[in-house]
Amino acid sequence: MSENFKKHHVGAGLRARPPNKTGQPQGVAPTTLFTSSGGLFIVGTDTGVGKTVITAALAMALRAKGVDVGVMKPVSTGGKRPLDALFLKKAAQVADPLDWINPVHLTPPLAPWVASRVTGQKISLQKIRQAYRRLQTKHSFLLVEGTGGLLVPITASFTILDLAREFGFPIVVVARAGLGTLNHIGLTLRALKEAKLEVAGVVMNGFPPIQKQTLAERTNAEAIKSLYKVGWLTKVPWEPTVSVEKGILGNIQLIVNKCIKI
């Protein structure tokens, strides 16, 4: 852990609180989150749950505290351009080559291993490890965004979970807000426990204003708190001005300010 990092005593405390009157989920009593890790690995319960948005928001919050934060999306798929990596680079305002941030990108919108079988393009774990070492040397804290969920195959015998284990950072689980998420979070936490990986926290993402929330959205966070010993649990609102696909940070600052107190 760098001195810079220690100095700021970085913690993202995010305990779920009841929604406020405007219906925006809030939540936020700072507690110590990152103590000695040098980074966080952000995994999803699925694809499209908000990993990139949350990783970007964390990067911005850390940067605002003066932490020298690097970002990484080791493997991405789908489309000509690596949109996640570009979004993270923009949010973190780092000058690192895109090749380091995103050493592997494949165009088919498939799990990496399957995409590599379709294109015949071999995925080099060495390339990922080399980029990781470079970023780790350069920055005092690293945020790494996974691909899809934990058991997504990067190669036939290497999953996102294996990569997370290799990097060794505590895990942030990003999950949906609504119906189905209890099962997804439960499965993810169980797999992490079995792999003996430390869970830094759970982020439930994409809550609509309270008037529009489903019963599941209104009860899920409390259920998670009762079912699991999660260090911190955050509810993040849906902020319609944000778009990973369009590379628009929009009012992501609202997410940072409301939900990611460091």
Ligand SMILES: Nc1ncnc2c1ncn2[C@@H]1O[C@H](COP(=O)(O)OP(=O)(O)O)[C@@H](O)[C@H]1O
């Ligand atoms: N809290 C949020 N507010 C508004 N849009 C969001 C939010 N979280 C995610 N999105 C949008 O939902 C989509 C999926 O989010 P993303 O972060 O790319 O998910 P993942 O990285 O898990 O695939 C993107 O279009 C993104 O802009």
Ligand SMILES: [Mg+2]
């Ligand atoms: Mg993403």
